[in-house]
Amino acid sequence: MASKRDIKVLTELLDLDDIKVISHRLHNGIGIILQTESKKLYSNCPRCGTKSHKLHQNHRHIVKDLPFGEKPVFLEVNRRQFKCETCEKPFSEELDFVRKKRTYTKRLANQTIKDVLKNDIHSVASKGIVTTEEIERMLKDASEELTNLKPLNLKRLGIDEIALTKGHGNYCAVLIDIDASKVIAILSDRKQDTIRKTLREWGLPVLAQIKEVSIDLWHGYKTLVTELMPNAQVVADRFHVMKQINQELDTERKKEKQKV
Numbered sequence: 014m015a016s017k018r019d020i021k022v023l024t025e026l027l028d029l030d031d032i033k034v035i036s037h038r039l040h041n042g043i044g045i046i047l048q049t050e051s052k053k054l055y056s057n058c059p060r061c062g063t064k065s066h067k068l069h070q071n072h073r074h075i076v077k078d079l080p081f082g083e084k085p086v087f088l089e090v091n092r093r094q095f096k097c098e099t100c101e102k103p104f105s106e107e108l109d110f111v112r113k114k115r116t117y118t119k120r121l122a123n124q125t126i127k128d129v130l131k132n133d134i135h136s137v138a139s140k141g142i143v144t145t146e147e148i149e150r151m152l153k154d155a156s157e158e159l160t161n162l163k164p165l166n167l168k169r170l171g172i173d174e175i176a177l178t179k180g181h182g183n184y185c186a187v188l189i190d191i192d193a194s195k196v197i198a199i200l201s202d203r204k205q206d207t208i209r210k211t212l213r214e215w216g217l218p219v220l221a222q223i224k225e226v227s228i229d230l231w232h233g234y235k236t237l238v239t240e241l242m243p244n245a246q247v248v249a250d251r252f253h254v255m256k257q258i259n260q261e262l263d264t265e266r267k268k269e270k271q272k273v
């Protein structure tokens with residue numbers, strides 16, 4: 014059994030407002046499993062808003078969370094069903110840190126998207142924490158969540174892309190607030206028209222504030238910047254530049270070889 018002190022420390026380390034750790038175990042080859050419990054004793058009915066204390070059913074399941082060091086972390090959470098005291102219908106509670114029907118926490122999804130931007134879907138999935146299907150689901154959820162978001166204080170915009178696993182040459186464009194290092198939009202593809210539509214929806218006051226746009230070397234993006242952001246300077250993304258240079262060197266080397 015975990016001591017009171019262990020529990021307190023683990024709850025603090027976990028750092029999720031709504032839940033506390035009630036026990037922990039370590040499975041070799043699997044990771045750390047933290048059993049958790051909600052701090053709140055009630056939930057609000059989504060139909061009528063009544064605060065309900067009447068527990069109807071427990072629904073315990075396991076979700077993945079951010080790893081601790083190199084150990085994967087799993088949370089056993091209880092998404093309780095309450096019975097509304099007013100409309101008398103059962104409802105399942107909302108949890109701040111994990112969406113319904115998902116096998117991972119919101120913060121794991123956010124971190125995974127950042128990792129995918131630095132690497133690619135396959136290399137992130139190969140670490141064994143999340144699968145390619147989960148990553149694509151994360152991108153889709155994030156894309157829906159970010160729709161209609163207006164980045165009011167955007168100064169430096171990054172336009173990046175992620176190669177999707179399905180379909181050949183299928184990419185989605187990702188718009189990033191570089192200063193806040195935050196993803197601000199994930200678009201269904203990387204076509205100029207799709208990106209233009211999102212940028213236009215932000216409106217001129219937002220676009221005129223952008224001072225710098227960091228893009229990869231795909232020329233289509235540059236055209237958009239010149240067309241829509243009057244005050245922005247285009248800088249090539251260093252990472253992409255390096256990749257491009259290496260590719261060019263490779264091609265040169267191959268040509269050299271063929272000559273011999």
Ligand SMILES: [Zn+2]
Pocket residue numbers: 058059060061062063097098099100101102
């Ligand atoms: Zn109700």
